[in-house]
Amino acid sequence: MSEENIPYEQTELYKIRHTAAHVLAEAVLVHYPDAKLGFGPPVEDGFYYDFDLGQEENGKAVAFTPEKLAEIEKTMKKLLKKNAPLQNRTMGIAEAKELFADQPFKQYQIDSLAEGKLDEDGNTTQEAASEVSIYQHREFADLCRGPHVPFTKKVRHNAVKLLRSGGAYWLGNENNQQLQRIYGTAFENKEELAEFLRLLEEAKMRDHRKLGRELELFHISQLVGSGLILWLPKGATLRDILERFMRDAQIKSGYLPVITPNIGNLELYKTSGHYPYYKDSQFPPIEVDDELYMLKPMNCPHHCEVYKSKARSYRDLPLRLAEFGTVYRYEKSGELNGLTRVRGFTQDDAHLFTTPDQLEQEFIGVMELIQHVFTTMGMTDVRARLGTHELDNDKYIGDPAIWEKGIDAIKGACDRVGLPYTVEAGEAAFYGPKLDFIVRDVLKREWQLGTIQVDFNLPERFDLEYVGEDGEKHRPVMIHRAPFGSMERFTGILIEHFNGAFPLWLSPVQMVVIPIADRHVAYGQKVADELREAGFRVELDAGSERMNKKIRNAQLQKTPYMLVIGDSEQEAGAVAVRTRNNENRGAMSVADFKAHAQAMVDSFAQEL
Numbered sequence: 001m002s003e004e005n006i007p008y009e010q011t012e013l014y015k016i017r018h019t020a021a022h023v024l025a026e027a028v029l030v031h032y033p034d035a036k037l038g039f040g041p042p043v044e045d046g047f048y049y050d051f052d053l054g055q056e057e058n059g060k061a062v063a064f065t066p067e068k069l070a071e072i073e074k075t076m077k078k079l080l081k082k083n084a085p086l087q088n089r090t091m092g093i094a095e096a097k098e099l100f101a102d103q104p105f106k107q108y109q110i111d112s113l114a115e116g117k118l119d120e121d122g123n124t125t126q127e128a129a130s131e132v133s134i135y136q137h138r139e140f141a142d143l144c145r146g147p148h149v150p151f152t153k154k155v156r157h158n159a160v161k162l163l164r165s166g167g168a169y170w171l172g173n174e175n176n177q178q179l180q181r182i183y184g185t186a187f188e189n190k191e192e193l194a195e196f197l198r199l200l201e202e203a204k205m206r207d208h209r210k211l212g213r214e215l216e217l218f219h220i221s222q223l224v225g226s227g228l229i230l231w232l233p234k235g236a237t238l239r240d241i242l243e244r245f246m247r248d249a250q251i252k253s254g255y256l257p258v259i260t261p262n263i264g265n266l267e268l269y270k271t272s273g274h275y276p277y278y279k280d281s282q283f284p285p286i287e288v289d290d291e292l293y294m295l296k297p298m299n300c301p302h303h304c305e306v307y308k309s310k311a312r313s314y315r316d317l318p319l320r321l322a323e324f325g326t327v328y329r330y331e332k333s334g335e336l337n338g339l340t341r342v343r344g345f346t347q348d349d350a351h352l353f354t355t356p357d358q359l360e361q362e363f364i365g366v367m368e369l370i371q372h373v374f375t376t377m378g379m380t381d382v383r384a385r386l387g388t389h390e391l392d393n394d395k396y397i398g399d400p401a402i403w404e405k406g407i408d409a410i411k412g413a414c415d416r417v418g419l420p421y422t423v424e425a426g427e428a429a430f431y432g433p434k435l436d437f438i439v440r441d442v443l444k445r446e447w448q449l450g451t452i453q454v455d456f457n458l459p460e461r462f463d464l465e466y467v468g469e470d471g472e473k474h475r476p477v478m479i480h481r482a483p484f485g486s487m488e489r490f491t492g493i494l495i496e497h498f499n500g501a502f503p504l505w506l507s508p509v510q511m512v513v514i515p516i517a518d519r520h521v522a523y524g525q526k527v528a529d530e531l532r533e534a535g536f537r538v539e540l541d542a543g544s545e546r547m548n549k550k551i552r553n554a555q556l557q558k559t560p561y562m563l564v565i566g567d568s569e570q571e572a573g574a575v576a577v578r579t580r581n582n583e584n585r586g587a588m589s590v591a592d593f594k595a596h597a598q599a600m601v602d603s604f605a606q607e608l
C-alpha cells in the first residue's frame, strides 16, 4: 500500500473505505427500508456495517443471503456512479436524536456520545460531547467524524467488493442482540482490488487447517478437547525435524537442556506472580492431597528453580537453560483456530541468566539464532520492534538505571547485527523491555515471531543470586526467548508459508518409489531400503494403480521426489526422477540421486 508513513486513518484509502461503508448502508436501505443501522467503520482490509433486518415469522433474525449480497453490491455500484457530495455538519444532541428518531442503535450512540462513553466509531472515549458530527450524502445521513472523500464518485464502482456477511453482536457483547454484518473492501483502483482478491483466494488455498487435513499433518478431536492438537505421524515428523534443527543450533550456542513437569504447585506461580495476575488465561487449579496444582502456563518459574538448585558464581554465567516445554492456557472457544490459537502448546523455550554486563552479548547471540531460523525457512522480509517503558509511568518495576542499561543493550545488539528496528514506548512488559520480530510472508501478511524479553522481575521474586568476582552477592538478569514461539503456531505459519510444499529437509515424506509393474516391486523395495538406510524418509507405492495415478497422488501430497522404476531403470541400477513440480529429470543412478538429495538437505535448499 502507498502512503507508508501516514497513519491509516489519514490516508486516501481510509477515506475511500469509510465512504464506501456509508454507501453500503444507503444501498441496504434501498432493499430493506426498515433496516436499523449499527456501526459501520473502516477496518484494516476494508470496512463493515452492522444491520438489524428484523425477524422472520418463526422469530429467527433475517440474514443476508449471498444472492441478496450480490444485489446490494449492484445497487452500491449504481449509487456510486450517480455521484453526490458528502456534507459535514454538527448539531446538538436533541436535534440529532430527532434526526435518527427511528434508529434505536443511533439513539444509543448519541446518548453514549453525550455521556462520553463511545465515540462515533464505537471506540471507548472519555470525552462527553455536546454536539455530534453528521455526514450526509443525498438522503443518507450518519453519525460520523469522518474523514471522507469529498464525492462518492471518488470511490470507484469497479474497485469495491462485498466479501461476506455474518452475525455480530451489538457492541461485541454476546449478551446483546445479534446484528447482521456485511464485510466489504474498496481500493483506489480496480488493479489493487484484483491483487487483494488474488491474495485472499491464495490465502484460502493455503489455509493450514485445510492443508493440515489434506496432508495428514494434524487432527483435532472434540472427544480429546477443543484447542488440543493431535499431531499425526507426518505432522509429528515435521515437528521432530524442527525440534532437532533447534536443538542442534542451541548446542552450538552453548545452551543446556532441562526437562520440567507439566504441572506445578500453586505456590510456585504465586512466587512468580503468574497467579493470580494471569488467572483468566489459565486453567483453574487442581486439588491434590490438600494442595493446589496448576497446569503449567509458563516454563520460567520451573527454570528459576533449576537455577536455584545450587549456589551460582559469576563463572557459571551466562547460564542458558533450554526446554521444549508444553504449557496450557485458557483461550475462549470462539478464539481457537487450527494450530495458531490453541489451549495446549509446546514452546521452544529457553531462559538465559546473565550478569548485567553480559546482557548485550547474550542478546546478540539470541538475535543471531533467531535470524538463522528465519533465513533457513526462507523468510527474508524481517523487521524488529523494540518495546520500551514510558518514563512517567510507575507500572514498570525495577531500577530505572537498569532499564536504561537493558534498552541500550538491545539497541546496541540491533546495531551490531544490522537489524532495522522501530522503538515503541509503552510496549514493554511491566518487568522489562522486549524485541519482537515481524516477518512478512509471501501473501504480505505480517506475523509476530521470535520475541526476546528481558526480565528484571523474576530474578527478584525468586531471589536469584550469584557470587561476583568481588565476592559479593548480585542479582542476575533473565532473558526469555523462543525463536519459533510455539511449535503449533510456527508449524501453522510454515504450512501456509510453503503452501504445504516443504523444502526437502523439512518434508515428512521426501520421496516415493514408484514401480511401474509388479515385476519391478522387488527392486523398488531394495531402492527404498537403501535410501532409508541413508537416512531419507521414503515410501514405496507398490499398489496396483497405474504409474500416472501414483505420480499424481504423490504430487497431491506435495512429496518432493517421485522415483519411477521400469525395466530399463531396473537393469541399469537407476531410478527415473520426477519432482512435485512435474519436472522430469530422467534416469539417474541410485548413488547419484542419493548424493544430490543429501546435498539439498545439508544446505537446507528451498529448491529440489
Ligand SMILES: [Zn+2]
Binding pocket: 018, 022, 040, 135, 142, 143, 144, 145, 146
Ligand atoms: Zn462514517
Ligand SMILES: [Zn+2]
Binding pocket: 298, 299, 300, 351, 480, 481
Ligand atoms: Zn519465560
